[in-house]
Amino acid sequence: MNKEQIIDALKTIVQPYSEETSALAHIDENTDFINDLKINSANLVDIILDIEEKFNIEIDNDSMAKMLNVKATTDIIAAKLEARAGQ
Amino acid sequence: MLGNDIVDLELAKTQSNWRRKNYLDKIFTTEEQLLISDAENPDMMVWLLWSMKESAYKIHNRKTGIRDFAPKSLNCTIHPNTYGEVNIDGDTYFTKSSLQTAFVHTIASSNCHQLEKIKIAIYESPNHLFDYKSTNPGCVSHHGRYLALVYEALQLS
Numbered sequence: 001m002n003k004e005q006i007i008d009a010l011k012t013i014v015q016p017y018s019e020e021t022s023a024l025a026h027i028d029e030n031t032d033f034i035n036d037l038k039i040n041s042a043n044l045v046d047i048i049l050d051i052e053e054k055f056n057i058e059i060d061n062d063s064m065a066k067m068l069n070v071k072a073t074t075d076i077i078a079a080k081l082e083a084r085a086g087q
Numbered sequence: 088m089l090g091n092d093i094v095d096l097e098l099a100k101t102q103s104n105w106r107r108k109n110y111l112d113k114i115f116t117t118e119e120q121l122l123i124s125d126a127e128n129p130d131m132m133v134w135l136l137w138s139m140k141e142s143a144y145k146i147h148n149r150k151t152g153i154r155d156f157a158p159k160s161l162n163c164t165i166h167p168n169t170y171g172e173v174n175i176d177g178d179t180y181f182t183k184s185s186l187q188t189a190f191v192h193t194i195a196s197s198n199c200h201q202l203e204k205i206k207i208a209i210y211e212s213p214n215h216l217f218d219y220k221s222t223n224p225g226c227v228s229h230h231g232r233y234l235a236l237v238y239e240a241l242q243l244s
Contacts, residue, residue, distance in 0.1 A: 049110065
């Protein structure tokens with residue numbers, strides 16, 4: 001799965017938690033979950049859980065701490081998928 | 088520095104399903120999860136602990152300049168009369184919460200004596216203070232129907 005595919009999947013995941021239709025339509029690496037998509041911090045947990053289910057990976061606390069924007073989140077997902085593929 | 092956080096309990100009910108598998112484990116320590124499972128009103132305990140963490144984070148974030156999402160690193164202790172403490176990386180923030188039927192509001196300060204001097208203003212929509220920024224609040228929290236503002240004691244005189 002390449003970065004674009006991860007971002008696409010991420011877009012589907014975050015959509016239910018944001019009412020910022022314009023920011024959602026223009027989602028890219030620079031999009032911030034809280035500042036741009038106005039996602040409630042309690043819903044960030046749902047996003048982390050959705051990511052774990054969708055990609056079948058485990059997000060540890062240190063990774064979760066960085067997952068405030070699309071870029072950091074995509075990088076973490078890509079790294080976890082790569083680590084799993086290498087096993 | 089001040090922190091505050093308000094949770095509209097009606098919105099929280101529909102916005103967040105904390106009973107979802109693994110949800111609590113992502114944000115609460117083992118001790119906090121015990122407080123929730125032992126609570127008479129687990130919903131209230133979840134949002135009380137959450138607002139304590141959020142209000143303390145708002146100070147810690149400004150103090151350290153570190154922006155992250157690490158709710159489990161904020162350790163809550165609840166004292167009598169809805170006072171509390173949040174510890175993070177050796178820093179302690181003192182909290183006082185107000186538990187209402189419709190909302191939970193927590194104020195936080197790094198100085199426990201300052202807590203009593205904080206002035207609180209809570210507005211319910213549609214009666215929001217439109218130009219609240221000009222009142223120079225020490226911290227602002229907005230959730231659902233509620234807007235909560237807190238002010239340092241000095242600004243009152």
